[in-house]
Amino acid sequence: MKLKLGIDLDAAGKDIAASIRALLARERVLALNLIGSPGCGKTALLEASIPELVKTCAVAVIEGDIATSRDADRIRATGVPCHLINTGGTCHLPPNLIAQALQEVDLAATDILFIENVGNLVCPSTQDVGEDAKVAVLSLPEGDDKVLKYPRLFREASCVVLNKVDLAGVLHFRREQLFADLAQVKHGLPVFELSALTGAGCAEWIEWVRGLCHKKRGRPTARSRRRKA
């Protein structure tokens, strides 16, 4: 006897992601999920962006790491609240851990929530955590061949940050290969070529984030409301 079922085995995860998305819509908080390899510069990107963003927006961060509070300590040094999730071994942040972490985030006082995922090009790309956009962070030393090797990330991403462009002179990174591969995977994906270390090119990326924030938040931002209060 055959029983036809059609049961989605990831229904639980999708339900949690949907409730996170609804919560962030209600609170009008922009959530950006940063995904990239270990060492590509996700934390450095935040360190370079936060001081600029906090001039007009209130920023909070959820840090995902297998172990240590090293990244979280760096973020806290910028002065914004940071909630650390040590996954213990899990290679990505699943939606249930994000939902749990959100209970610790003061959403009413937040305009932009960055989620820095565990360093990994594979697993985080398959997880919907209720974010507004996934950001693929890639750096020159990783090579120009990553887009087709990890296509799902670049399919899911709403933009690409290409970090460490200050190293272009000493690496054989074929920029045209990257763009050709991106065209094969997703048309029209914005690419921000920058160096989080020197600050070169960061302004366009920061403007992109700020634009998304204003679109979601409207004015006034939590930051400017707090200033008035």
Place this chain on the structure above:
Amino acid sequence: MIGPFGRELWVHELTLAQSLVEAVLREADSAKVARRATSAGTEERQVVAVRVTVGGLTHVEPENLKFWYEELTKGTRLAGSALLVEKRPTVVRCQRCGGEFAVVANSFVCAACGVADVRLATGDEVILESIEVQE
């Protein structure tokens, strides 16, 4: 998080196999199929086969899923049931011409329009399609 074998739960197919086993048991235990009549009364109906389809974008490896399914069902009423996993292609819809096509070799470029301006139609799902139980 520690899994049933004292290992950390980093194996995605293990986590998935756990949801699968739970879902199969829930269905197999449902009132309409749980037991069958025999000359001596009733007995538990055996689950013979379980069919799952896996979308091309999911990163789920069928052999790995089968391995964990077998491990998790040892000593349960599902022991010995066959897990059949079918990998489904990733299908996308072109936003320009509306045409649907299967993604081959990670190219999302529409052959008619020459541009990868597409939305996912199917490919991100893991579906428990059906179970087969004893008559």
